[in-house]
Amino acid sequence: MDLLEVGTKVKEKALAIGFDEVAVGVTATESVMVKFANSEPSVVQNWSTIEVGVYVTKGQRILGTSAPVSSLEDAYRILEKLYAMHHRLPPSMLYAPLPEPGKPAVLQGLVDKRLVESIRDPSGISEAIVEAANRYRIDYFAGMLQISHDRKALATSKGAEMQEESTYLKMYIRAFAGEGSGQWSLGTRRLDMRRVEEVAETAADFAFRSRVQEEVQPGRYNILLSPMVAGNLFNYIADMALAHSVLMGSSIFMNNQPGDRVASEALTIEDAPHLVELPGSTSFDDEGVPTYNKPIIEKGVLKTLLHNTKTASKFGAKTTGNAGLVFPRLWALNVRPGDYKFEELLSEMKNGLIVTNNWYTRLQNYVEGTFSTITRDAIFIVKDSDIVGAARKLRIADSFPRMLQNIVAVGDTPYDMYWWEVETPTRTPYILVRDSGTSKHTA
Incomplete structure (x- = not known):
């Protein structure tokens, strides 16, 4: 059968x-x-x-x-x-x-x-x-x-x-x-x-x-997020654009409307079910509605929440082809590449840290988007636009709205990330964020 x-x-x-x-x-x-x-x-x-x-x-x-x-x-x-x-x-x-x-x-x-x-x-x-x-x-x-x-x-x-x-x-x-x-x-x-x-x-x-490491003091740093880290954090942000997240009070977009500026002009994030190279790509959702690629944030502007038929009816909108079994869901994420080569990202950064991996991302307040995440694996120290060493573990502690506004440059080379800290397959380049908060990780 x-x-x-x-x-x-x-x-x-x-x-x-x-x-x-x-x-x-x-x-x-x-x-x-x-x-x-x-x-x-x-x-x-x-x-x-x-x-x-x-x-x-x-x-x-x-x-x-x-x-x-x-x-x-x-x-x-x-x-x-x-x-x-x-x-x-x-x-x-x-x-x-x-x-x-x-x-x-x-x-x-x-x-x-x-x-x-x-x-x-x-x-x-x-x-x-x-x-x-x-x-x-x-x-x-x-x-x-x-x-x-x-x-x-x-x-x-x-x-x-x-x-x-x-x-x-x-x-x-x-x-x-x-x-x-x-x-x-x-x-x-x-x-x-x-x-x-x-x-x-x-x-x-x-x-x-990173085989030899040194301590760095917690504080505010320019941080270059690797695609591993960007994929994890953008998963959380895109989840907040699901319409039921807004209805349930677990979204930084609760007080926003499509058309509001919510991020740096350098950032465009799309739900991309027709990006066929990525796992998650599909032609139809769980209600039988055809899927299509659509921007969630385009050049820093919130473009749409993601709907199934039920949430669309509640919001007076149209379904976006994102129906899961009961609630809306993401299919695959695409962060549109920028113009910066890796060396140019370091030049733009001047001084700061390259964070290559993270885990244990936790939200302290979903509406305000305050979060922390533990850096994992290699952290590289950048001084005068050169990588000069490796740092021991830190915790990034900031808020998603501030992070989105503080994106200053986006790399030109995308990478396809998918593992247990990036649950929605995500294509993203390196992302440079200025003035990110860090604290000491003591565990």
């Missing part, structure tokens, strides 16, 4: 049980993961899953869930449990009818047959990673490589019947040398061995160059 047939049967069952509206997404995934430890592959895992996501309504009550299934009966049991609990819920303030299905354009280039083949045998990619990392004088490296082949189908009670197939590679490598460490990542739908090797080389290079 193909996936669309599964989705159609689950949809019909939901209507027969008594639900008013139904959207069913079915996703089949085949994956392999290679874990690296002590500079060599240590574990290889293969798995296959079928997951069913259901969105149902009854009397303007909204329910939704997703779960792995092994049979139609598993999916039917999910529906029965949802129906048994629907009467306990009040009608939703966000209810709006499912939309009529659109006609999404077929996206070309979502599948790379070489990645499909590599799921069966990832050894060639693994060996290239090991060889590339060992081109540098490091002590050891660790990391992860995942390759997946996805097939998805959507069936709705409005008549949508859509299917799509895709592949992606997701990886990160972390290398160690002396006191230093370095990390880099990659997310892509296409296999390019040179880009895979560059991940390992960059991590090893950062580790080697």
Whole structure:
């Protein structure tokens, strides 16, 4: 039974049980993961899953869930449990009818047959990673490589019947040398061995160059954010442009309207589901609405919040093709490159820090956007536009609105980031931010 047939049967069952509206997404995934430890592959895992996501309504009550299934009966049991609990819920303030299905354009280039083949045998990619990392004088490296082949189908009670197939590679490598460490990542739908090797080389290079470190005093610095760090922080900012984030009071854009200036003119961030090289790219959303690329912030101006049909109705807007199962979601982010080469970014910075990685980003106040994040791996010290050393760990402590306004330069070379601190695949260059706050990390 193909996936669309599964989705159609689950949809019909939901209507027969008594639900008013139904959207069913079915996703089949085949994956392999290679874990690296002590500079060599240590574990290889293969798995296959079928997951069913259901969105149902009854009397303007909204329910939704997703779960792995092994049979139609598993999916039917999910529906029965949802129906048994629907009467306990009040009608939703966000209810709006499912939309009529659109006609999404077929996206070309979502599948790379070489990645499909590599799921069966990832050894060639693994060996290239090991060889590339060992081109540098490091002590050891660790990391992860995942390759997946996805097939998805959507069936709705409005008549949508859509299917799509895709592949992606997701990886990160972390290398160690002396006191230093370095990390880099990659997310892509296409296999390019040179880009895979560059991940390992960059991590090893950062580790080697930061092997001797010194203390720097906390304070305010010009900071060059690597694509790893920019990807993480822009994920948080883009999440705040989801309409339900504004409704729930967890957004820096609560007091803004499209057309307001919220960032430096140097910054443009797009939700880019048609950027087919990035994982996350797709032609239709979970309501059957065609997706399209659209700016969230364009040249510093807030252009749009991201909507599904329900939030669009609440805001008096139109859906932007960002429906997830229940709430709006991001697909993939694209930060438009600027004109600055790396050396020119250092010249513009003059004095400051290059932060290559971060983790544990936490918000103290979502509306004000005050946050902190712990720097991880190599931090390079820049004096008179030259890299002169490496610093020990710090914490960046600032606010997103101030950071957005203080962007002074954007690099001209984009990188495709995707790992567990960049959950939405993001294409971004280096970003120079002036006068960023830092504090001492004591843990």
